[in-house]
Amino acid sequence: MSSNRRDFLKKTTMAAAGISLSSSINAMSALSYNNIIGANxxxxxxxxxxxxxxxxxxxxxxxxxxxxxxxxxxxxxxxQMDKAATKIGEKINYKPKLEEDVKKILTDKDVxxxxxxxxxxxxxxxxxxxxxxGKHVYLEKPCSHNAWENQLIVTAQQKYNKVVQMGNQxxxxxxxxxxxxxxxxxxxxxxYKAIAFYANGxxxxxxxxxxxxxxxxxxxxxxxxxxxxxxxHDTWNYNWHWYGWDFGTAEMGNNATHELDIxxxxxxxxxxxxxxxxxxxxYFKDDGWEMxxxxxxxxxxxxxxxxxxxxxSRNRYNKYGRGRGTLIxxxxxxxxxxxxxxxxxxxxGELVDSMKSGSTEGGVALGGGGSLSTRHTxxxxxxxxxxxxxxxxxxxxxxxxxLTHYANISYRIDKGFDVDQQSGRIFDRDAMKLxxxxxxxxxxxxx
Numbered sequence: 512m513s514s515n516r517r518d519f520l521k522k523t524t525m526a527a528a529g530i531s532l533s534s535s536i537n538a539m540s541a542l543s544y545n546n547i548i549g550a551n552x553x554x555x556x557x558x559x560x561x562x563x564x565x566x567x568x569x570x571x572x573x574x575x576x577x578x579x580x581x582x583x584x585x586x587x588x589x590x591q592m593d594k595a596a597t598k599i600g601e602k603i604n605y606k607p608k609l610e611e612d613v614k615k616i617l618t619d620k621d622v623x624x625x626x627x628x629x630x631x632x633x634x635x636x637x638x639x640x641x642x643x644x645g646k647h648v649y650l651e652k653p654c655s656h657n658a659w660e661n662q663l664i665v666t667a668q669q670k671y672n673k674v675v676q677m678g679n680q681x682x683x684x685x686x687x688x689x690x691x692x693x694x695x696x697x698x699x700x701x702x703y704k705a706i707a708f709y710a711n712g713x714x715x716x717x718x719x720x721x722x723x724x725x726x727x728x729x730x731x732x733x734x735x736x737x738x739x740x741x742x743x744h745d746t747w748n749y750n751w752h753w754y755g756w757d758f759g760t761a762e763m764g765n766n767a768t769h770e771l772d773i774x775x776x777x778x779x780x781x782x783x784x785x786x787x788x789x790x791x792x793x794y795f796k797d798d799g800w801e802m803x804x805x806x807x808x809x810x811x812x813x814x815x816x817x818x819x820x821x822x823x824s825r826n827r828y829n830k831y832g833r834g835r836g837t838l839i840x841x842x843x844x845x846x847x848x849x850x851x852x853x854x855x856x857x858x859x860g861e862l863v864d865s866m867k868s869g870s871t872e873g874g875v876a877l878g879g880g881g882s883l884s885t886r887h888t889x890x891x892x893x894x895x896x897x898x899x900x901x902x903x904x905x906x907x908x909x910x911x912x913x914l915t916h917y918a919n920i921s922y923r924i925d926k927g928f929d930v931d932q933q934s935g936r937i938f939d940r941d942a943m944k945l946x947x948x949x950x951x952x953x954x955x956x957x958x
Contacts, residue, residue, distance in 0.1 A: 554892055555621050557583035559613045559637065560628035561595040563749070564651055567680075568626050571888025573602050579892060581607040583616045588747065589727035611729050613637060617644035624674075624895065627651055629735075630751050631765075632758045635660035636736040636956040642671040643958075649891050651678040653764035654908050658916040659947035660956060662935065665906045667958045676891040676901050677908030679772045683886040686852040686866045688902075691777050699841030699855070704817045705778050706838045707770030709762070712827035718799035719743035719754050734758075736954040753800045756923075756948075761802045762824050763915035766835070772903075772911035773837040773848060774818045781910055782935045783810040783818070786917040787927030794825035808918040813932065820918065850883060920945045 556572060556579055558565050572579045581599065584607045586592045592609040599607070610616055613625070617640060624647040627637050635655045638648045654677050655661035668675045681687050694702050722744040724730040730742050737757045751758040752765055759765070775781075790806035808820040821830075831838060836849030844863070847854045852867040870882045893899035913935055920942050921927055928939035937943050950956075 552578075554579045554623045554895060555582045556580070556624045556626060557585060557613070557616045557622050558595075558626045558628070559585040559616075560630075560633070560651070561586040561588075561591040562628065564628040565595060565626070566598065567884035568628075568649070568888050569599060569602060571885040571892075572626075574885070574889060577889055577892045580605070582619070582622055583608050583610050585610050585613050585616055587611055587729045587732040588725075611732060614640070617641060617646065620645075622646060624649065624891075628678075630733070630758045631760045632656045632737050633735050635664045636954065638664055638675065639667045639956045639958060642667055642673045642675070645671075645673075647674040647891075647895050649676045649678065649888065650905065652768040652908070652912070653760050653915060654905060654912050655916070656760060656764075657946065657948050658913060658920070658935075658937075661909050661912050661916060663956060663958065665909050668905050670958055674891065674895050674901065675905040676887065676894065677903045677905055677912075678884075678887065679769050679903050679908055679911070680883040680887040681769060681773060681850055682776075682903040682907075683890055684850065684868060684870070684883050686868045687773065687848055689866065690846055690848055690853040690855070691773075694777050694839060694841070694846060695779055698844070699839065699846060700843030702778055702839055702841040703815060704819070704840040705774035706819045706821060706831075706840075707767065707774045707836075708821040708831050708838070709766050709770060709835045710823050710827050710829050710831075711766075711825070711834065713804070713825045715795040715798040716750050716753055716800050717745055719746060719750075734951065736950050736956070738949050738951050750799070753802065755801050760915065761919055761922075762804070762822050763806070763808075763820070763918050764912075767808075767820050767822055767915050767918070768912060770835060770837045771818065771820060771914045772908065774839070775911050775914065777837065777839045777846075777848070778812070778816050778818065780812040780816055780818070782913065782932045783812050783917070783930050784932050785811040785927060785929050786914075786921050788918050788921045790918075790922045803922055806918065806922065808914075808921070810914055810917070818914070820914075 558581065561584060571577060572581060584592050584595050596609060616622060625641045626649045627634060628651045629637060631653055634650055634653065638650050641648050655664055720743055721741050724742040728747055733747055746754055788806055788808040790803035792800060792803055793805050804824040806820060806822050810818040833849060836847060839846045844855060844857045851870050854862055855864040857863050890899055890902050894901045923945055924941045928937050928942045930937055
């Protein structure tokens with residue numbers, strides 16, 4: 512890597528880190544940015560995790576304005592790397608290297624940024640390793656596997672001063688940005704309640720039966736930070752979401768992250784003061800799904816504000832008229848907002864304003880991706896270069912992510928609890944036993 516390029520990335524990293532930590536710091540002007548030596552230098556990236564989500568980043572990475580190059584494709588499954596190389600090869604005229612072990616990629620000084628779309632248990636440990644190696648990180652949701660990691664990754668970003676964008680891409684929606692700003696300015700009066708919702712028709716899943724790992728899967732690397740255990744059939748191919756808590760975070764971490772983030776943003780709240788849930792496995796009682804498939808979670812905040820999560824994983828009936836979104840209630844009206852725009856109603860329930868994006872962003876289909884993910888990716892690159900503020904800096908995303916951890920803990924201990932609104936800690940001994948998790952020796956995330 513050239514000295515000019517290294518100096519440029521070092522300088523702009525510091526600028527962008529400052530931007531991500533404080534909304535009061537303005538982005539560089541185009542003029543001052545263009546005066547920086549090497550301002551048009553390329554950003555080299557690696558993609559770790561080549562399952563259903565990675566494709567959402569590609570259009571943003573290959574966009575001309577991104578000036579980025581994919582150096583590595585990384586996955587614990589050889590077949591995933593081969594498929595990704597073929598798919599991405601349709602959009603680029605060079606061949607990224609294939610490497611199953613991200614630790615080897617992190618030693619390459621030419622890699623500037625990592626896109627992480629692995630299973631949940633890899634997110635925080637992998638992101639911290641990347642930051643320690645001097646890389647910026649685009650981190651898919653959930654940004655953490657548990658509450659302890661959730662706070663640790665924010666501390667790591669502050670220590671290493673790297674740009675860390677969380678993959679809750681609706682933060683990059685112009686329509687969402689507009690209506691949330693208007694809500695903050697009182698367009699629906701006092702916004703006091705938000706209902707975040709999701710409905711999907713997920714099918715039965717097989718029982719996890721011990722089996723040999725499928726050909727091409729490095730089971731040890733897949734497990735990564737999680738304590739070692741024998742492989743069970745079909746675990747690696749998405750069902751890790753539902754087979755206990757070793758790898759996944761249930762539907763809260765998988766999907767509630769997005770809508771709860773919009774709800775918290777709209778109501779302008781931080782940590783709740785009390786959390787309670789009603790949840791259970793109500794569908795296909797005899798299948799291998801090991802946690803709840805339906806949850807109603809309630810988060811109480813100061814000033815009598817409430818966020819509710821109404822999530823049903825295996826019944827696609829759209830009780831709110833769509834598969835996912837956030838309904839914000841105010842004393843002078845209400846707003847329904849989702850990835851495709853918003854609708855605003857007065858107190859009589861009459862539509863008074865709407866704005867549609869025409870977004871191609873996925874709804875409840877596996878994989879997702881679309882125009883919001885592309886915007887989010889380009890914003891990540893702009894932040895690295897100091898041209899823009901991150902739309903979802905990790906300290907903002909992690910605050911929303913904590914709601915999902917609270918809900919999962921409440922479900923697992925079968926009771927509600929109070930929360931310290933300053934620190935985010937829980938006032939319940941049983942709940943605090945689930946604050947962290949067990950790690951494979953040598954894999955514990957450290958900063």
